[in-house]
Amino acid sequence: MPEGSPKTPAKSAAKRPSTAKAGLADEVRKALDADIDRLETGSQMWSHLTLSQRATLMERLASSVGAVAEEWADTAAISKELEPGHPLRGEEWLSGPYGTLTALEAYGSTLRALAAGASPLNAVKIDTAAGGRTRAHVFPLSRVDSLLLSGYTGEIWFEPGVTQRDARESAGLAQLTPSDSGGVGLVLGAGNITSIPVLDVIYELLAHNRVALLKVNPTQDSLVPVFERALAPLIEPGFLKIIRGDGAVGAYLTTHPRISHVHITGAATTFDAIVWGPSKGAGSAATTKRRRENKPKLTKPITAELGGVSPIIVVPGEWSDADLKFQAEHITTMRLQNSGHNCIAGQVVIISRDWAQREDFLAALRTAYDAAPRRSAWYPRSNEKLETAGSTYPNAHWCAGGTRALIEIGADDDASALETTEYFAPVLGVVALTGNGQEFLDAAVAHANDKLIGTLGANVIIDPRTLDTLGDNFEQSMADLRYGTIAINAWTALGFLTPTLSWGGFPGASLEDVESGIGIVHNALLLDRVERSVVRGPFRPFPRSVGAVMRPGTFSVLPKPPWFVTSRTGAGVSEGLTRFRIDRNWVGLAKTLAKAFGA
Template sequence: MSDSPLAEAIRSEIDAAVVSLETGARLWAQLTVAQRSQLLERVRMTVAAVADEWVDAASRAKNLDPASPLRGEEWLTGPYVTLQALSAYRRTLTSLAAGGSPLDGVSTGTAPGNRLRINAFPAVPLDHLVLSGFRGEVWLQPGVSLDDARAHAGLAQRHPRESHGIGLVLGAGNVTGIPILDALYELLAAGRVVLLKLNPTQDGLADVFTRALAPLIEPGFVRIVTGGGDVGAYLTQHPGIGHVHITGSAATFDAIVWGGDKERADPALQTPITAELGGVAPIIVMPGAWSDADLRYQAEHIATMRLHNGGHNCVAGQVVIISRDWHLREKFLEVLADAYRDAPHRTPWYPRSDEKLATARNDYPEATWSADGTRALVDLLPGEAHDLEMTEYFAPVLGVVELAGSGQEFLDAAVAHANNKLVGTLGANVLIDPATEATLGAGFERAISDLHYGGIAINTWTGVVFATPVLSWGAFPGGTLGDVGSGLGVVHNALLLDHVERSVLRGPFRPFPRSASIDSVRHGQFSVIARPPWFVTSRTADRVGEGLTKFQTDHDPLRLARTLALAMRA
């Protein structure tokens, strides 16, 4: 940083925040787990109180029309997911305070490769309605026994009297719930008080976040600061910071850790760091006997994976992997092109997205462009190296690659392609009809275990894994400081489980009422969800998102009934 008066003032402000957090860390260590649970309930109330302002500020930052159904994205990935996380953490803390375990009452099983499967979702009765037909699992690393899992569940809350200092959270700029969720995980899983530095794209939410987290800010457990890269650089090297967590890009991670020079002998950053960094997310489309309605619905599903939040998601689907031998391949690709082109238009808003689109236009002159030149659909020739498979575009660019085979042969080839050709290990999506999944049997589960991603969505989108806080969120284990991939460690994970490898979320292949078909019911895929509210084509997403959020605090059954009725009209 420079020695200008402004820089000195910022430096003094940050130093004062660190001093207050040092006091807060000592106070945090004096609270019992029961007191922390009560504190989280106060935070739930303050989050609920600012929810409308939160969504308004986020929508303005992203240039969303006040009447747009797309505002539902801001409800669901902002205050709603935050309230969900706070409730899930409260359940965990309540169990620990009573002398129990977060795993009490949670069923478990085995997954391929000597893995323990924690059946974390549904967690409460309401989950059966809001995400009807969904099942979420946390898979622990190979060899971890149930006794080991129970012994470590609770992480820092198992020893609340131990002080772990101050953690710096460098907030993401794309989804407004991320900085808050990361701060909560740092506080509860690691036992560190938090200095939260907002991304400049979210500076307009600083006041809202300050009031939302007031019960944590007042006693010195959290501080919020704003500023650019110079502020972030000062913070990462601050002697009072004991840990850094970043949600962002691998390039930013390398700049922090290596100071722009990865050839140096030792990292420039000596402080421990965790990170969530995105990647190129695959969408594996398993060939099957799909109806015309199946083709249209899953085409909208894929369009949502790419276009949600304007395409500015770290886990946006970027490469569709499809069988060239599927008898419906040509028809599905036509329907996909239509769905991608016709999805509601919004101008890309994230900084430098225009540069990413210009790169795609230069690299793929044969791409099909739509939405006033802001969306690209690219056919990728197999066997060739493609930038689209090696670079997270963070903008509306969708590639399609075709591989040979059908059934297990195709699935194994698609998994190998995703693992070996696509950069990153954050999230992968698999679309498969129930009859085909049943035919594959154990081979399907084995293929899922071979898919080395930290979040796997089967017949849903990994964005829903992110928004389900009882599941973990983060890269598949294996990243290092020198080759970080999609990151180090996990967040969310409200059961506070140790030795997490991945989370798997399974949804229904068909929406209601087609989910009531004999085929879907026979294979356990009945659901009362019509078009999910996170689909970019949902006409009622804003009202459903608002209704679900406000039900979290007022528990008004009439509000819930009205909200579910709106969801059925999506």
């Protein structure tokens, strides 16, 4: 909730402390201070907007984002070394403008409901999940979503003790008190997925009534002109300012007395450096002392979305050859989308050593991992990460001409490096445990909880027959899995892209042990006391999903999803879906869906 109202610009300027030691030129400091002056004025203006006016603002943003969507996707693709015609350019449509447009639409619906005096949850089915938790079925909420993501569903699980009445009455967060100001927040943007900084800014505004100073990651500098046009409806009235800058700029702003809150998307090491100070070199002794005395260097609130090592739990069952191939491509996508530069990229596949089809599965995985389209590891220091993996695991399989590593941990091998190092690069590992059925699932959940660092997201793949056999025990296992997003027969990235779901680490992290972060984002229904999101998808694509109509499982009319790195038509379909979100042209959508069946 809001941490207090900002000072007026005049009073703030009078009390402004010296910044001579900040390591910045005077003109840079003055420019940053002037930006904060304008944002403080914008904060006052924001507090006077009605909920209906804010809903209209979301519509204006959708129009301005739509106007630059093609340039956004093209600029992002070029910055990631994806040349025109590359089959993976569709990733930049989905993870950039598409994700932003769906979020704006969902936030607009929430604001209109609140403006009418209703809870955003009034039209949402609420029931009980494992462990007695209150659960809201927040996706799909429209026929369009049901059509575009046929077979996929999403749930919010609230923290234990939250009742249905609590959930409904608290939905809205800061928009329940729209005139209260949260001041000026600093958003330190991510460098990998282009919608992240934009969505973080919108969440600051709506969840906390906080205007934002957005410092983009240097990897996204080329997108700043696009962002400035896309977000002009926020920039013009002073609700947002976008800046570039190096670490010195970030250091100055995080300690600025008129920044009320910091939000970062990045690595735990960066978070720790902001909160405690440098861990190496000059200043490290002071950092150690601060940690020992539990006196953080940062004295203002901070939230964070950080990464980790994400598991992919493969529950043994009886799979067809087509199942093996499809799920191998599914797992390959979890690792190789965006060349593995994702905080939510699957990194450790957990399988059963006793699974009768273990070798068949591994053979399919090797084939899919090697055959996926080649691309560069473009993120800074990626080659170092790959070299580290190769040095630690000299028996790794190097696929696609040596550009990606597949590490199969043997019975006598040490998996600790694989399980505690977020490679943020195309490195995929396989770890085998004993058991079948519930015995294996219990062991896999415990292994993921206790051996893998991070709590951001976990993936579980299970066929319909096995799911039916496990019954309620499976749901209890999901409750025991301590991750902020769980994807069952889906990838947790669907949780990221679904605006009515929450995104962030599992509750319980602290400044001392930040794990995968503190707080959540996205959450377009503005729900309070969220524990996790759960995504469910089809084990089989259409037409093989037809069998799910007659037995437990999920039916879908979708063929291979366009986000699969192995989709032949993914680029065109992803662009077409985004254009439909912009123009609602049903003829164009029909052509896009027809193209999808050529995947």
